[in-house]
Amino acid sequence: MSNERPWLDHYPAGVPTQIDLDTYxxxxxxxxxxxxxxxxRPAFSNFGKxxxxxxxxxxxxxxxxxxxxxxxxxxxxxxxxxxxxxxxxxxxxxxxxxxxxxxxxxxxxxxxxxxxxxxxxxxxxxxxxxxxxxxxxxxxxxxxxxxxxxxxxxxxxxxxxxxxxxxxxxxxxxxxxxxxxxxxxxxxxxxxxxxxxxxxxxxxxGHDDIAFLQYTGGTTGVAKGAMLSHGNMVANMLQAGSWIGKNAKEGEEVIITALPLYHIFSLCANGLVFMRLGGLNWLITNPRDMPGFVKELKKSRFTALTGVNTLFNGLLNTPGFSEVDFSRLHLTLGGGMAVQRAVAERWKKATGCTLAEAYGLTETSPAACINPLDLKAYNGSIGLPIPSTDVAIWSEDNQPLPVGEVGELMVRGPQVMKGYWKRPEETAKVLGADGWLHTGDIAKMDANGYFYIVDRKKDMILVSGFNVYPNEVEDVVMQHPGVLEVAAVGAPDEHSGEVVKLFVVRKDPALTADALKQFCHDNLTGYKRPKIIEFRDSLPKSNVGKILRRELRDEKKAAPAT
The missing domain is CATH 3.40.50.980 (Rossmann fold)
Incomplete structure (x- = not known):
């Protein structure tokens, strides 16, 4: 049993291996x-109301x-x-x-x-x-x-x-x-x-009825609605709830909800898991206003906080954050994007609370793996599969790989979506009849059942926890009459993890980066807009003429953005 699921031997005390989906x-x-x-009991608070x-x-x-x-x-x-x-x-x-x-x-x-x-x-x-x-x-x-x-x-x-x-x-x-x-x-x-x-x-x-159409780019650029059923959401609520387990006291929790509730991470973790505990969701309407956010934190004796790496980093660098009362804080959960070691270590030092990293996808409602909450320090892992969840590493030809080998991260469990709304072909690409979901993330598992993300198979760019699909950005940029060819890649950024970088071949030699940025501003939401634009005479292509984003990315890694 534990050979197949080595993580079960390392579950925190009191966490069950299975959930009972029939609870609700x-x-x-x-x-x-x-x-x-x-x-x-207080349920939601906003602007003092x-x-x-x-x-x-x-x-x-x-x-x-x-x-x-x-x-x-x-x-x-x-x-x-x-x-x-x-x-x-x-x-x-x-x-x-x-x-x-x-x-x-x-x-x-x-x-x-x-x-x-x-x-x-x-x-x-x-x-x-x-x-x-x-x-x-x-x-x-x-x-x-x-x-x-x-x-x-x-x-x-x-x-x-x-x-x-x-x-x-x-x-x-x-x-x-x-x-x-x-x-x-x-x-x-x-x-x-x-x-x-x-x-x-x-x-x-019932469990099969759809509760949400949660839009995501999946592996391609067009946003698709992941059909998340009542059963999917109840499952993830019970899974994450049992993981928090004895750490949370019913009717006494105050969770800071700064990530938008329209984002699946916040919706499930804050909106539903803590609601089931009778907790108070302290709503932050504009977390980008960091000084205002810190002021709110000072008013609240909060016990829990979820966020993405950029949010934690932003708070740590905002004057007044060190004066916040952290005496009741026992849970900090980071998801949506990789948590950086430097940020996690600074967070622990500033607050006394370990920043535990979790991993999930829109398609998994969202949680699949979470680190034990009694973790003593940052470990660089996305954690262990949560109750009733199987996670495996597969090769290119869909064969399970042994411990330590690098391959695609696969997830199976009651939280996996029903499919994409009205897109059976797209669903078939990622979801097998046996229930295994292709995440498109490249990972490995250690002997104790901890998983580590190595890279992304897709060319997806992750800006502050939001997925940006190069296809979508490129489709928009190609509508500009002065552009001949374009490739969008992620460039490392210390604030948001990655930013969008464009490599552009001009059709109109007079086209400027500022003009193109303005065009993107009119057609793309903030986090999808390119921050860096580099003009080239040509772009690297495969023998069938496909632009090779990976080559541009590797070149980028060799010469970091200044």
Whole structure:
């Protein structure tokens, strides 16, 4: 047994080897339990306003009433949520799930092109959007199936006068809300008021029903919706929950939620795992404002924090961070991108808490491996496979490889997605009939069952935990009339792990890097935009004429960016 799964011999005390998936039939069954057990406990906090589980229960019930009673949306209809971490997010999310809808998490920073693709592909009939991003929606909504638009401002649930002041400042002082015209849109608060007249009828949901379409590039550039079922999400909630195990106290946890809840890592780890523990999610709306973020940390006696390497690094380098009270902090989890040793060591020194690295994918809801939380120091590993999860290293011809050999990391377990929405061929490329998922990551396993990422098989670029697919960037750049050829690769960057670098062959000799950067700015969201542009007379190609990104990358490694 342990030859095949050597990691089981190294599980932390008290962590089970298997989970019981039948504990809950759906995420909604978890919500029902949580709302009953932790009714009076604080659930979400944002800008100093706190809502308890009883209030979240009532408000999400009203929102579900609006979706089903007023909009007449039914089980399996898709609804997009395009918001950062604000109180409206969990209310809309839980309301949609309680109504039996499929949630399409949408990055608020999307450009019109990216948003249009996601809304068209998912067939979303409704969208909840923050005012700050409504002008992007206005540009594309006519080309989609969206019939119902619900808009809201950051301050809408913060009470008077604070909420009104924040909304006014964002719009008129900071100019962060571009003018938009969506005449049929309904305000979020009005939707809640209308929904309160309708009772929530129980929707039968089981493990096979889809809960989320979580968009990811997979191995190619076009964003595809990973179909994450209620069973997938319940599984990962139970798996990660059992891993945290005795470290977490029910009803006493305060987790800092700085990563956006529309990102699968934050959605599952913070939004669901800690909710099941009756924890308080302390929502950070704009973690890029590091001084503001540190101020929030000082107000909260937090016990847990999840993030990506860039976030931890940013905090460590922000004045005032050393004055934060870390006395209750017992869990720091890093995922989304590789945690750097220097950052992990500085984190441990500054906070007294080990930064444990985890590994997952959108396609695995997301966690597959996590380091033991009693780890004494950073170990460079992505950890051990979590309960009910098999991980293996395979060769190019799909044969299992022995300990220490390098090959593709494969994952199998109840958290592996059902497939990609309406893309059976793409699904077949990564998911075998036997349930093994090809991750596209190159890794090895040691004798104790710890896994180590060696490289990425795909040409994917990882910017601060967000996947950037070179195909997509290149497709956009090729639309510029002055470009003949382009290759996008990742260049190492001490802040974000990697940045996008372009190698460009010009069609128009007058084309400048600044002009091309502006073009990318108009067509790509921030983290996908190239930071470095190098013009070349030609690009390396294979004998069939395919541009060899790897050669450009290797050349890059030989001469690091200055």
């Amino acid at each position: 039939s759906s995420i909604v069954a978890v919500l029902d339990e949580v709302f009953e057990r932790f009714r009076d 706190q809502l308890d589980y009883g209030q979240i229960d009532a408000l999400s019930r009203q929102f579900a009433g609006y979706l089903t009673g007023v909009l007449k949306l039914g089980k399996g209809d898709r609804i997009a949520i395009m918001m950062p971490n604000v109180l409206q997010y969990p209310i809309a999310l839980f309301g949609a799930l309680r109504a039996g809808l499929i949630v399409v998490n949408t990055n608020p920073m999307y450009t019109a092109r990216e948003l249009k693709h996601q809304l068209e592909d998912s067939g979303a009939k409704a969208i909840v959007v923050l005012d700050n991003f409504a002008s992007t929606l206005q540009q594309v909504v006519a080309d989609t199936e969206v019939k119902h638009i619900i808009t809201t401002g950051i301050g809408d649930l913060l009470g008077f006068p604070k909420g009104a002041l924040i909304n006014f400042a964002l719009k008129h002082v900071k100019k962060m809300v571009p003018a938009y015209h969506l005449p049929s849109a309904v305000r979020f608060r009005d939707a809640l008021a209308q929904g309160s007249a309708h009772s929530l009828s129980k929707v039968e949901l």
